[in-house]
Amino acid sequence: MSVRELSDQCYDVIIVGAGPAGSCAAYELANAGHGVAVFEEKSAPGLSVCCTGIISTECFDSIGVSTDVIMTASNSARFFSPSGRCLRLQTEEVQAYVVDRSSFDKAMASKAQAGGASYLFSSRVIDLIPGGDKIQAEVLVDGVSHVFDARAVILANGYRPGLSQRCGLGRTKSFLIGAQSEVALNGIDEVEVHFGREVAPGSFAWLVPTSSGRGYAGLLASSHAGRHLRRFLDAICLRNRIQDRDAEIRQKAIPIGVLARTYSERVLVIGDAAGHVKPTTGGGIYFGYIGAKMAAAVLDEALREDDLTAERLRRYQTLWKAKLGKELSRGYLARWLYSRLTDRQIERIFGIMDSTGEAEALLRSSEFSFDWHGRLVLAGLRRSAAYPWLRLRHFFIREVGI
Numbered sequence: 001m002s003v004r005e006l007s008d009q010c011y012d013v014i015i016v017g018a019g020p021a022g023s024c025a026a027y028e029l030a031n032a033g034h035g036v037a038v039f040e041e042k043s044a045p046g047l048s049v050c051c052t053g054i055i056s057t058e059c060f061d062s063i064g065v066s067t068d069v070i071m072t073a074s075n076s077a078r079f080f081s082p083s084g085r086c087l088r089l090q091t092e093e094v095q096a097y098v099v100d101r102s103s104f105d106k107a108m109a110s111k112a113q114a115g116g117a118s119y120l121f122s123s124r125v126i127d128l129i130p131g132g133d134k135i136q137a138e139v140l141v142d143g144v145s146h147v148f149d150a151r152a153v154i155l156a157n158g159y160r161p162g163l164s165q166r167c168g169l170g171r172t173k174s175f176l177i178g179a180q181s182e183v184a185l186n187g188i189d190e191v192e193v194h195f196g197r198e199v200a201p202g203s204f205a206w207l208v209p210t211s212s213g214r215g216y217a218g219l220l221a222s223s224h225a226g227r228h229l230r231r232f233l234d235a236i237c238l239r240n241r242i243q244d245r246d247a248e249i250r251q252k253a254i255p256i257g258v259l260a261r262t263y264s265e266r267v268l269v270i271g272d273a274a275g276h277v278k279p280t281t282g283g284g285i286y287f288g289y290i291g292a293k294m295a296a297a298v299l300d301e302a303l304r305e306d307d308l309t310a311e312r313l314r315r316y317q318t319l320w321k322a323k324l325g326k327e328l329s330r331g332y333l334a335r336w337l338y339s340r341l342t343d344r345q346i347e348r349i350f351g352i353m354d355s356t357g358e359a360e361a362l363l364r365s366s367e368f369s370f371d372w373h374g375r376l377v378l379a380g381l382r383r384s385a386a387y388p389w390l391r392l393r394h395f396f397i398r399e400v401g402i
């Protein structure tokens with residue numbers, strides 16, 4: 001069908017963005033029998049992605065794409081303190097997979113297309129115009145402006161606040177920058193996480209093997225992430241742990257905070273666009289997927305009842321807050337506390353974790369989960385001198401609006 005023919009019809013739902021969250025919602029809604037169009041500004045799904053692709057086995061099994069997208073499986077990691085002290089943790093079971101994000105996005109888009117969703121690539125949504133019994137999306141298709149009608153819109157456009165602001169939903173206040181390079185690794189066969197203000201102030205850096213001799217080096221930082229990563233690459237190159245210190249660096253913003261409102265009349269916001277990201281690690285694929293499924297379920301019912309008022313769609317926010325709210329607020333607390341630690345304090349925590357076996361104990365406890373860090377955060381704090389900080393939780397809950 002030509003773009004003109006496509007723009008002549010009124011879709012039930014227009015989805016902005018063909019990342020994992022958008023394609024999950026597209027699949028669910030198309031499968032429920034709704035007319036779905038997904039607009040993606042890139043010319044194909046999974047192009048130029050900036051992501052390590054680590055997801056839990058729980059997440060992978062829920063999403064249900066082919067195992068072809070898995071590059072490696074992981075049941076262990078090495079954690080390095082600022083001085084280089086190493087703590088190795090291992091579980092019997094595989095905890096996570098590293099998926100090839102490009103193939104993963106393609107697989108999710110193919111699944112939604114097979115379910116009946118239409119995808120339009122090289123199509124950038126530049127405006128949303130509410131009006132009466134529909135909402136219109138102005139889309140630049142290969143640079144030419146077209147207007148498409150829909151009964152509802154889902155914003156799944158990643159951390160790009162323009163369109164949510166346009167819908168009166170504001171923006172998340174705080175974010176980190178993730179920077180990553182694909183590199184040739186020398187003898188690194190386990191995930192490594194490096195802490196310390198020199199490496200990644202207030203956050204952490206990683207080395208993640210993906211296939212024989214290759215992997216990702218990356219880090220999160222509140223600013224100058226590219227510069228910090230270049231320094232990290234130089235340092236590990238000097239130690240002969242990677243080969244290509246001049247590898248290309250890709251960067252992307254990661255929201256650390258949720259939108260105060262993720263719905264309005266005929267509009268829902270999901271994935272990174274809503275701030276559904278683990279605050280501890282910056283991982284957003286699983287929480288984005290959980291939110292996308294909830295958004296699709298609420299919208300499915302609202303479309304059937306032909307009630308797309310903000311009041312009706314508010315149920316989406318109630319649902320995701322019930323599932324993710326506590327987890328997110330505990331994660332913000334952990335991130336906030338961690339970002340204030342000096343290298344000496346991090347070193348001390350490593351010392352205690354190592355010498356007392358606390359790290360092993362937490363790993364073996366019922367509180368441990370690859371995805372759900374809230375209970376682990378509480379358990380860790382209860383065992384530490386920092387427990388009184390928990391009193392700040394209520395203040396934090398107010399600040400992030402959960």
Ligand SMILES: Cc1cc2nc3c(=O)[nH]c(=O)nc-3n(C[C@H](O)[C@H](O)[C@H](O)COP(=O)(O)OP(=O)(O)OC[C@H]3O[C@@H](n4cnc5c(N)ncnc54)[C@H](O)[C@@H]3O)c2cc1C
Pocket residue numbers: 016017018019020021022039040041042050051052053054055123124125126156157158159160177178179180218219251252253254270271272273277282283284285286288
């Ligand atoms: C360095 C780094 C490493 C990461 N590693 C992990 C990890 O290991 N595990 C994990 O779970 N998460 C990780 N993340 C986070 C993860 O990548 C995101 O949480 C995830 O991609 C969010 O999915 P999404 O569908 O919400 O948004 P996105 O994947 O960002 O998709 C949004 C899509 O919308 C498109 N778009 C944007 N605006 C428009 C527009 N106006 N019109 C049309 N299309 C538009 C974009 O082109 C994009 O394709 C990492 C992030 C970074 C930066």
